[in-house]
Amino acid sequence: MANNKEIVKTLKGLLLDANAHVTFAAAVKGLPVKLQGVVPENMPYSIWQLVEHIRITQSDILEFSRDPGYQSPPWPEGYWPKSPAPEDSHAWKKSLDQIDADLEAFIALLEAPGVDLFAPFPHGEGQHLFREAVLIADHTSYHTGEIIALRRLLDAWK
Template sequence: MENHNDQITRKHLIDLIKGGNAHATLDDALSDLPTQLRGVIPDGLPYSIWQLAEHIRIAQWDILEFSKDQAHQSPKWPEGYWPKETAPQDDAAWHQTIDQIKKDTDSFIALLNDKNNDLYTPFPHGDGQTLLREALLIADHNSYHTAEIIVIRRLLGAWKS
């Protein structure tokens, strides 16, 4: 039987992954982004908003699959985690990336909501990772890159505040 502290921890992890407790969410950062700015790389920065969104998608998918499947093979670092194209091919590619991020977020949250998945027991594969660690990794990684998206939007004059 799950204890009360475990329930609280799961709730806090889910809230952290969804974002917005102390900062803007990824949805906020991508909301109303002008199409023509998706692939712009501001001077002095190495990537576009599209590349950041794709990187978030790829990394989160990798963490999700690693957490579910001991046979999962991660992409090669770093090239497997970053798209070479600076902009999406079209609106469909943009929306597919954003939809996949949301779908994978929901799938990871389902792992957290499954009381049969212990938060603290290391996975039988890997080198000591736990579901708790992977949840924190998703939250940390996504919030870091969400902030970068907002900074790029500010530099491009396309942020609301």
């Protein structure tokens, strides 16, 4: 496809850059450890639970996109951590690092030589790489906004 490079460039911008919104990395940067697991009043989850939900969902989309034999976790319990707080600072860092690594791996799928961004996966129901890239961007952006709202409730946002 002649426009493939431009489409991939645009998708990468959507996945990585702060266009019309704050990036995920900026939303979690500098969050005090003591606030990672706080569930504000009248809210259903903590920032940690949102971060883990983003990690789990992005990993699910990545694995579905590259592995025809992959089985998704059960919905919804497989996509949300039970604990409102990470075990320790290592768990927080590990989750953030995995989000970055999985996003890089997904971008590598988009950049693979000869990839057809719109070819339906043989193992899906019409899904294709372009759709999955937009899904990652949309899902992460939605929950990034929630992270910022929680940070504001916790008086931890500029």
